[in-house]
Amino acid sequence: MFATLRLAALTQSGATQDETGPDPHRLLELATRRSADAAGLGKVTGSVEVGKRADIQIINPAALNMSGFGGGDPASLIVYSAGPENVDTVVVDGRILKLSGQMQHINITALVARANASARHLREEAAK
DSSP: OHHHHHHHHHHHHHHHTOTTOSOHHHHHHIIIIIHHHHTTOTTTSSSOOTTSOOOEEEEOTTSGGGOOOTTOOHHHHHHHHOOGGGEEEEEETTEEEEETTEESSOOHHHHHHHHHHHHHHHHHHHHO
16 A cells, blocks of 8 residues: 555656645545545445444554654655554454554464465466
């Protein structure tokens, strides 16, 4: 999501030759609420509202790549500086999946092993 947001902003500023053209607030809206609408999920997620799923990411701005904020626009900070490594906490449908930067309820070692096995299998099948 972060790379896509940044690419959209930089593409727009390059196309218009106006670095102030991209609106980070609008880009975040497109990545959240409007994406949920496009996927047919706008009634259950995409914004923080009573009655919708509790899906949220909490970003920790204390990393070096997020420095220089100085009280500026948080949307700009997310669009131009944030990356997956800055996501501190993730809640999906009210369930905490990542807390203090650590995945919860997932055996990362086993998951990586399964992904590697799957990739090997795909390479083997493609070579046939």
